[in-house]
Amino acid sequence: xxxxxxxxxxxxxxxSNQGIRVRVxxxxxxxxxxxxxxxxxxxxxxKDYELVExxxxxxxxxxxxxxxxxxxxxxxxxxxxxxxxxxxxxPEEQALxxxxxxxxxxxxxxxxxxxxxxxxxxxxxxxVIVAPALPGSGKTTLCVALVHRGYRLFSDEFGxxxxxxGEFLPIPRLMPLKNESIGVIENYLPxxxxxxxxxxxxxxxxxxxxxxxxxxxxxxxxxxARWIVFPKWVAxxxxxxxxxxxxxxxxxxxxxxxxxxVMGESGFQxxxxxxxxxxxxxxxxxxxxxLINAMNDLTN
Amino acid sequence: MSSxxxxxxxxxxxxxIEEWNEEFTLYQPDSGKxxxxxxxxxxxxxxxxxxxxxxxxxxxxxxxxxxxxLNQQFSQQIISILNRFNELGLIEKVEKESSx
Numbered sequence: 329x330x331x332x333x334x335x336x337x338x339x340x341x342x343x344s345n346q347g348i349r350v351r352v353x354x355x356x357x358x359x360x361x362x363x364x365x366x367x368x369x370x371x372x373x374x375k376d377y378e379l380v381e382x383x384x385x386x387x388x389x390x391x392x393x394x395x396x397x398x399x400x401x402x403x404x405x406x407x408x409x410x411x412x413x414x415x416x417x418x419p420e421e422q423a424l425x426x427x428x429x430x431x432x433x434x435x436x437x438x439x440x441x442x443x444x445x446x447x448x449x450x451x452x453x454x455x456v457i458v459a460p461a462l463p464g465s466g467k468t469t470l471c472v473a474l475v476h477r478g479y480r481l482f483s484d485e486f487g488x489x490x491x492x493x494g495e496f497l498p499i500p501r502l503m504p505l506k507n508e509s510i511g512v513i514e515n516y517l518p519x520x521x522x523x524x525x526x527x528x529x530x531x532x533x534x535x536x537x538x539x540x541x542x543x544x545x546x547x548x549x550x551x552x553a554r555w556i557v558f559p560k561w562v563a564x565x566x567x568x569x570x571x572x573x574x575x576x577x578x579x580x581x582x583x584x585x586x587x588x589x590v591m592g593e594s595g596f597q598x599x600x601x602x603x604x605x606x607x608x609x610x611x612x613x614x615x616x617x618x619l620i621n622a623m624n625d626l627t628n
Numbered sequence: 629m630s631s632x633x634x635x636x637x638x639x640x641x642x643x644x645i646e647e648w649n650e651e652f653t654l655y656q657p658d659s660g661k662x663x664x665x666x667x668x669x670x671x672x673x674x675x676x677x678x679x680x681x682x683x684x685x686x687x688x689x690x691x692x693x694x695x696x697x698l699n700q701q702f703s704q705q706i707i708s709i710l711n712r713f714n715e716l717g718l719i720e721k722v723e724k725e726s727s728x
Contacts, residue, residue, distance in 0.1 A: 573651075578648060596653070
């Protein structure tokens with residue numbers, strides 16, 4: 329059963345009492361929210377996610393009402409992971425952003441049986457493109473464009489590599505567009521389903537994009553990587569897709585991982601295997617049509 | 629009798645080494661660190677794994693292998709590399725007694 333198959337009223341009751349348990353890629357996340365101001369948004373954006381009843385949840389997260397000493401007359405929320413608050417309280421209107429950041433943070437700090445890359449990951453024709461990049465490089469925007477042109481979303485944020493199987497695991501989550509990229513995507517992809525704009529966050533204005541339903545439904549289907557593309561969006565620049573030396577790709581990829589050193593030798597072996605089995609490129613782009621043509625040529 | 633300082637590798641058999649077109653990644657299980665070495669850096673480790681050697685011996689051997697001029701500048705560069713490898717725990721100094 330998916331979230332959308334229960335009524336909004338039932339969803340709100342569950343959310344604010346025992347919480348809802350949803351499957352997000354390889355993890356089950358228990359979400360409990362006492363501040364239900366964003367429940368409608370959450371219901372719409374999570375409608376295709378599977379509800380989990382009996383399996384245990386790897387992450388128990390809560391968004392609860394909080395009081396600010398500095399601003400006592402404004403409503404705030406606090407994100408909690410297993411009862412601990414990993415970042416300061418936020419205004420109540422940013423509750424969805426707090427929940428999404430909090431879940432990302434939970435994955436980044438808790439998952440150490442998988443090699444985690446700070447990376448967009450999409451799949452086409454059964455093979456994966458890994459697109460590692462620093463924050464602000466346009467990973468999410470690139471991902472939103474590709475997944476609305478036939479690519480399957482694995483993640484706009486996390487490359488989850490199972491080092492035993494050498495396969496990437498999908499974790500299709502809401503994709504938070506930021507600032508100018510919101511208008512860019514609204515113009516380029518009018519069919520994209522965006523949540524409400526959340527202004528004045530620490531990253532500016534944010535609007536979450538729903539992953540395509542197919543990506544969520546197929547989120548148990550892992551796949552091997554075939555290409556590693558280090559992307560960078562640069563305004564008014566013609567597209568360049570240039571092969572990278574393996575040694576440089578290794579260095580960039582290992583440095584991009586959240587837990588490469590924690591993983592020890594299996595991290596080294598996994599990155600070595602990836603570089604040996606993938607073609608590695610540096611990508612500079614500004615135009616989405618050029619980007620999609622180049623990625624289609626690469627993956628055909 | 630006098631003592632002479634030699635260099636020798638630490639835990640060479642445990643290192644995981646991969647070559648990428650004349651560049652190398654070297655995983656060191658003891659520290660959990662991955663090091664990036666060029667051909668000369670790798671050659672130093674490989675030579676020392678064959679046989680411990682003094683700084684002078686290493687400089688002479690590398691100059692011959694890479695067809696470079698053995699001068700003070702070159703020796704200084706090799707000494708810097710050896711000291712760096714020593715800090716990283718890849719090699720260590722040992723003193724051996726030798727007859728004069």
